[in-house]
Amino acid sequence: MENILFIAFTEPDGTLHKTALEVAGAACELSQQLGAALTIGLVGADVQPAANLFAASGAKILAVSGADFSQSRYPTDAVAAEALCRAAAPTIVLAPASSRSSRALPGVAFRLNGRVDTHVVAVANQAGALSISRWYYRQRMEAVLTRAERPWFLLLESGCHVPYAEAPGTAALENIAVAVLPQRTTVTGVRAPQSDQQTIRPDAKLLFVAGAGWTKKQPDGQMHVPDAEKLVLGFIRQSGASLGSSKSLVDQSGEGQAVFEFMSHLNQVGQTGATPRHQKGLSTCCHGEEPHVVGWRFVNERRAVNLDPNCGWARGKADVLYVADAFAVMEAVNALLQK
Ligand SMILES: Cc1cc2nc3c(=O)[nH]c(=O)nc-3n(C[C@H](O)[C@H](O)[C@H](O)COP(=O)(O)OP(=O)(O)OC[C@H]3O[C@@H](n4cnc5c(N)ncnc54)[C@H](O)[C@@H]3O)c2cc1C
Numbered sequence: 001m002e003n004i005l006f007i008a009f010t011e012p013d014g015t016l017h018k019t020a021l022e023v024a025g026a027a028c029e030l031s032q033q034l035g036a037a038l039t040i041g042l043v044g045a046d047v048q049p050a051a052n053l054f055a056a057s058g059a060k061i062l063a064v065s066g067a068d069f070s071q072s073r074y075p076t077d078a079v080a081a082e083a084l085c086r087a088a089a090p091t092i093v094l095a096p097a098s099s100r101s102s103r104a105l106p107g108v109a110f111r112l113n114g115r116v117d118t119h120v121v122a123v124a125n126q127a128g129a130l131s132i133s134r135w136y137y138r139q140r141m142e143a144v145l146t147r148a149e150r151p152w153f154l155l156l157e158s159g160c161h162v163p164y165a166e167a168p169g170t171a172a173l174e175n176i177a178v179a180v181l182p183q184r185t186t187v188t189g190v191r192a193p194q195s196d197q198q199t200i201r202p203d204a205k206l207l208f209v210a211g212a213g214w215t216k217k218q219p220d221g222q223m224h225v226p227d228a229e230k231l232v233l234g235f236i237r238q239s240g241a242s243l244g245s246s247k248s249l250v251d252q253s254g255e256g257q258a259v260f261e262f263m264s265h266l267n268q269v270g271q272t273g274a275t276p277r278h279q280k281g282l283s284t285c286c287h288g289e290e291p292h293v294v295g296w297r298f299v300n301e302r303r304a305v306n307l308d309p310n311c312g313w314a315r316g317k318a319d320v321l322y323v324a325d326a327f328a329v330m331e332a333v334n335a336l337l338q339k
Contacts, residue, residue, distance in 0.1 A: 002036035002130065005090035006059075007081055009072070009100045010044030016053060019096040021163035023156045026123055027094045028057060028164060033125035036092070041084035043077065045070035047173070055169030062087055063173045068180045071187045076180055077104035082111055083178045090151050092130060094123070097155040105153050114151035121160045137272070199236055199243035199262055206241040207278040207299055208232075209269060211286025212248035213306070213326065215257065224327065229260055231330040232284075238337040242278060244269040244295075246286045270295035284326040288312030305329050 006027040008020040016024070024040070031038035038059040042050050047063045054061060064080035081104055085093065093109075095101040097118060109116035121142070122133040131146045132154060214228040236243050245267040252259050269276060271291040281296055283304040289312050296302060296317075304313035305326040313321045322329060 002034050002091045003039075003089060004031050004034075004036050004092045004094060005039045005041050005085060005088045007041040007043070007084060007093060007095045007101065007105070008050065009069075009077065009098070010042060010047050010050045012045075012070070014044065014046040014049035016050045017096070017098070018163055019098060019158040021053070021165070022158060022161045023094050023096045024054070024164035026156060026161040028059075029161075030092075030094070030123050030125070030130070031059075034128070034130065039088040039090065041081070041088060042173070043069050043080040043084070048171075051171040051173045052168045053164070053171075054166070055171040056166040057164075060088075061171055061173040062176055064176050064178050068183070072100040072103070073183065073185050073187065074104055074107070075183065075185075077101075078107050078111075079178055079180065081105060081108045083176050085112055085151065087174075087176050093151055093153045095153070095155055097157050102155055105155065109151070109153040112151055114153055115147055115149045116153035116155070117145075117147075118155045120154045120156045123154060123156070200266060201240065201242040202276065204240055204242040205279045206239060207244050207269070207276055207281040207296075208235060208239070208241040209244040209246065209281065209283040209286050210249060210260070210263070211246040211284065211292075212252065213285025213287075215249065215252065215259070216285075218327070219307075219325075225260075227327065228285075229262075231327065231334060232260065233262060234334045235330055235337070238334060241282075242276065243267055244274070244276065244281075246270070246292050247273060249286075268295075283313060283318070284330065288314075288317050293317045 004027055006024055008016055011017055040054050040059045040061045042063045045067055047065045051061050062084050064083055068076050069080050095105055106116045117134055119135045120132050124131050129146060131144055133142055133144050135142055210232050215225050217223055245263050247268050247270055250263055250265050250268050271294045273295050275295045277298040280301040281299040302318040303320045304318040305322045305324055309323045
């Protein structure tokens with residue numbers, strides 16, 4: 001028989017995030033469907049407010065709490081989750097796919113010789129056995145699968161289940177003592193880039209795509225990567241456009257070629273990248289191959305600049321193709337914007 005453990009890390013005020021309550025809802029439903037015991041495992045500085053949410057659940061509540069567990073940090077989170085697992089001896093562990101549990105729980109699954117699946121969107125009782133639905137390949141393929149190995153750790157995506165919402169009360173919980181070694185890592189704050197340094201701007205009207213052509217040899221036989229960087233960043237800063245990329249350009253970092261420092265795989269548009277929803281798009285130095293252009297399906301007004309009159313954009317994929325040197329075009333555009 002299955003034995004389910006729901007694990008959640010509490011918020012700074014001791015309660016649970018909505019995504020954790022969604023997984024708690026899924027855990028309760030699954031335990032009823034499978035006739036399995038349910039244990040609730042909480043980790044955080046103060047977990048009593050979260051425990052009280054489950055006063056009416058009838059589930060046993062275990063906790064690892066204290067100042068050591070207030071911060072998201074792999075060693076303390078993993079040791080806490082491991083202690084909960086050793087105390088509850090679950091066959092199935094359900095947790096929200098938050099950054100905190102996504103970082104810690106795969107390692108815990110390894111320590112317990114279990115298995116872990118991420119990007120889970122549904123758990124179901126299939127003829128008395130657990131089956132899950134999860135995404136692969138950046139949400140392009142959905143699979144339904146079962147596993148024989150236990151414990152099976154499942155990280156559920158947000159928005160996939162109705163949140164647990166029984167009336168709160170005063171819950172009794174069992175504290176599990178965990179010895180924590182001296183920690184080398186202390187979280188002192190969060191540093192995020194200035195908004196004008198962020199190149200991905202979902203709300204921008206324009207998507208500006210840079211392709212691998214920017215880093216290739218130009219008609220003079222030379223590469224002009226620093227000039228290209230200046231032109232691309234100059235346009236992004238002045239226009240407020242969002243920066244997209246072809247796969248070839250962002251993959252170059254792995255191949256040790258000249259790259260744009262400000263570009264990452266997060267900028268990639270296409271079949272294996274993002275499908276942004278900007279009103280307009282301008283593609284530069286990008287060939288416009290189908291696996292890239294498929295990511296433009298929600299961009300209605302499309303223009304491209306390419307030296308090659310036979311590039312993919314010319315074949316009905318752009319409304320306007322400028323057969324021109326993007327270095328010259330963007331220099332002129334940036335000069336106009338500066339005025
Ligand atoms: C399974 C699979 C999934 C894929 N998924 C994606 C994806 O998600 N996103 C994606 O982008 N690709 C994807 N690809 C790759 C895709 O097929 C192309 O290889 C890729 O998009 C090519 O990138 P590019 O156009 O920037 O580079 P290139 O093909 O190298 O094209 C560079 C272009 O720059 C032009 N150029 C050069 N210099 C200038 C200049 N001075 N002025 C104007 N134009 C110039 C050239 O004429 C050329 O057309 C996928 C491929 C496969 C097989």
